[in-house]
Amino acid sequence: KEIVIATKNKGKAAEFRDFFGAYGIKALSLLDLPEEMPDVEETGTTFEENAALKAEAISKLLNKTVLSDDSGLVIDALDGRPGVYSARYSGEGANDAKNVEKVLHELEHIAYNNRTARFVSVLAVATPGKETIFKEGSCEGHISFQPQGKHGFGYDPIFVPDGYVVTMAQLSGTEKNRISHRKHAMDRLNEWIQQELQS
Numbered sequence: 001k002e003i004v005i006a007t008k009n010k011g012k013a014a015e016f017r018d019f020f021g022a023y024g025i026k027a028l029s030l031l032d033l034p035e036e037m038p039d040v041e042e043t044g045t046t047f048e049e050n051a052a053l054k055a056e057a058i059s060k061l062l063n064k065t066v067l068s069d070d071s072g073l074v075i076d077a078l079d080g081r082p083g084v085y086s087a088r089y090s091g092e093g094a095n096d097a098k099n100v101e102k103v104l105h106e107l108e109h110i111a112y113n114n115r116t117a118r119f120v121s122v123l124a125v126a127t128p129g130k131e132t133i134f135k136e137g138s139c140e141g142h143i144s145f146q147p148q149g150k151h152g153f154g155y156d157p158i159f160v161p162d163g164y165v166v167t168m169a170q171l172s173g174t175e176k177n178r179i180s181h182r183k184h185a186m187d188r189l190n191e192w193i194q195q196e197l198q199s
C-alpha cells in the first residue's frame with residue numbers, strides 16, 4: 001500500500017516514512033512524485049484550514065486519498081506566534097536558521113519559566129467524494145536560549161520537550177518520533193489506517 005503526503009518539507013516527509021513504514025505502508029511526498037505538484041497557497045488562519053487546503057488540492061489533482069500536515073510552534077510569551085506562520089516567520093527568504101534566530105531574539109529577555117511552548121500538528125486526510133478528516137497532536141516544552149543539536153528540522157534545535165533536558169534536535173529521529181506532536185496526531189489516525197489496510 002502507498003499513501004501520498006502533500007508536503008515538500010523533507011523533514012516531515014522522513015518522519016511520515018517512518019510512521020507509515022511501521023504499518024507496511026509506503027509514504028510518498030510530493031518530491032517523490034513523477035509530476036511536479038504546484039505549491040498550494042496557505043491562506044488559512046488555522047492549522048485545520050491550511051491542512052485542508054493542502055490535502056484537498058492535491059487529492060483533487062491526483063484523484064486519490066492524500067494526507068497533509070500543517071504544523072508549527074506556539075509560544076505563550078509571543079501570544080501564540082509563530083503558530084501557523086512558523087515556516088515563513090522570518091519573512092522573505094525565510095529558512096530554519098533565520099526563523100530560530102528571530103524567535104530567540106524575541107525571547108531574549110524572557111526567563112526560562114516563561115518560555116513555555118508547544119509544537120502542534122494537524123493532519124488532514126482528503127479522499128475524493130468524502131468529508132476531509134482531521135487529527136491533532138501536540139508536544140509541550142520550553143524554548144532554550146541557544147540552538148543545540150543537529151537532528152530533526154525547523155525549530156527542533158531550540159525546543160526542549162517536557163521531561164527532557166536536551167532539545168528535540170539532540171534526540172535521535174527514533175526518539176523524536178516517540179514523543180512528537182506528529183506522533184500524537186498519527187496515533188489518533190490509527191483507527192483510520194487500520195480500516196484502510198483492510199479495504
Ligand code: ITT
Nearest residue numbers: 007008009069070071072073086087153154155156
Ligand atoms: P509543507 O506545507 O510542504 O508540508 P512547510 O514546512 O511549509 O511544508 P508548514 O506550513 O506546516 O509546513 O509549516 C510548518 C513549520 O513549522 C515548519 O517549516 C517548521 O518550521 C515548523 N515545524 C513543524 N513541525 C516541526 C517539527 O517537528 N520540528 C520542528 N519544527 C517544526
